[in-house]
Amino acid sequence: DAGVTQSPTHLIKTRGQQVTLRCSPKSGHDTVSWYQQALGQGPQFIFQYYEEEERQRGNFPDRFSGHQFPNYSSELNVNALLLGDSALYLCASSRLTGGFPYEQYFGPGTRLTVT
Amino acid sequence: DAKTTQPNSMESNEEEPVHLPCNHSTISGTDYIHWYRQLPSQGPEYVIHGLTSNVNNRMASLAIAEDRKSSTLILHRATLRDAAVYYCIHIIAAGNKLTFGGGTRVLVKP
Numbered sequence: 001d002a003g004v005t006q007s008p009t010h011l012i013k014t015r016g017q018q019v020t021l022r023c024s025p026k027s028g029h030d031t032v033s034w035y036q037q038a039l040g041q042g043p044q045f046i047f048q049y050y051e052e053e054e055r056q057r058g059n060f061p062d063r064f065s066g067h068q069f070p071n072y073s074s075e076l077n078v079n080a081l082l083l084g085d086s087a088l089y090l091c092a093s094s095r096l097t098g099g100f101p102y103e104q105y106f107g108p109g110t111r112l113t114v115t
Numbered sequence: 116d117a118k119t120t121q122p123n124s125m126e127s128n129e130e131e132p133v134h135l136p137c138n139h140s141t142i143s144g145t146d147y148i149h150w151y152r153q154l155p156s157q158g159p160e161y162v163i164h165g166l167t168s169n170v171n172n173r174m175a176s177l178a179i180a181e182d183r184k185s186s187t188l189i190l191h192r193a194t195l196r197d198a199a200v201y202y203c204i205h206i207i208a209a210g211n212k213l214t215f216g217g218g219t220r221v222l223v224k225p
Contacts, residue, residue, distance in 0.1 A: 004158075031211065042202060042215030043159065056212050090158050094211060102211045104151075106158030 002027075004107035006091050012113045013081050021076040021110045025093030031055075032074040033104065034066060035090040043090055049074055050096055078112075086114045119203045124220040133190040135219050137203030140184045147206045148179065149213070150188050152199040159202065159215075162188065190221075198223045 005024045013019050025032050031050045035043035045058035049068035063079045072093075078085055088111050092104040120138040127133040139148060150162040163170055163177045165186070170177045176189040190197055200218040 033211070033213070035213075035215075042200075042218055043213070045212050045214065048211060058212070092158070092213075096211065103161045103164070104211075104213060106160065109158050 004091055004093050004105050006089075006107040006110050008110060009108070010111045010113075012115060015081055015083060015114055017081050018077065018079045019081060019112060021078075021089050021091075021112070023074045023076070023091030023093075023107060025072050025074070025091075026105045029093035029095045029105070030072055031094045031096045031102070032068060032072065033092045033094070034074070034076045035092065036060075037088040037090055037109070039087070046076070081114045083114050086112060088112075118214075119205050119216050121201075121203050121216060121219045123217065124222065126222045126224060127190075127193045129195060129223055129225050130192050133193045133197070133221060133223075135188040135190075135201050135203075135221070136185065137187070138185045139203070139205040142183050142205055143207075144183075148177070148186050149204045149206055150175070150177065150201060151204065151213070151215075152201045153218070154196075154199045162201070193221075193223045195223050195225060197221060 007022045033048040034046040037043040046060050047057040048055045052068045065077045068074045088109040090109045091107045094102040094104045149164040151159040153159040163175050165177045165179050178187045200220050202215050202218040204213050
């Protein structure tokens with residue numbers, strides 16, 4: 001079992017550009033959540049996808065959007081990048097159909113640097 | 116969002132127990148307590164969770180106070196590999212959103 005995988009590992013973008021990050025969940029998992037982790041801080045919840053729909057959303061602007069595909073993989077898109085978007089972006093998967101509480105499995109993250 | 120309070124850091128000697136406290140005074144009867152840890156340069160990993168009773172697994176033990184307003188994660192014999200940031204997370208019933216605080220940075224000395 002490969003666990004949760006994310007791509008790319010690192011990314012450098014310029015302010016104003018757009019970026020797409022990708023996540024493949026652990027086998028058997030149906031839910032993907034995205035988190036942003038600034039240096040020295042705990043991860044902050046961005047949103048969660050289940051059955052190809054956004055199920056919950058944290059306090060992030062509309063520049064942050066996502067998608068979940070029929071195979072449960074997911075993308076995080078960020079438009080009009082700001083310097084403050086530089087962070088580690090973490091994807092976590094879980095199995096909602098398995099019942100509460102839901103243990104989440106995290107990927108290694110994508111390090112985004114905005115210059 | 117459900118809020119927890121943890122000390123910023125703790126130190127321990129290798130092979131000694133580590134007790135990590137957490138306050139979650141706003142918890143309600145059906146809310147769970149989860150613990151995750153984040154090793155350097157890795158994503159967080161699940162450690163343990165509980166509702167009312169004390170819980171044990173291969174990684175740690177979780178002791179939950181009778182009033183459920185606090186809990187303690189216990190690492191029975193700390194190893195150098197246990198050096199990480201430990202997050203106590205109060206999850207609202209039937210929710211799946213993890214609200215991370217600052218966590219406790221654990222340093223294990225050889």
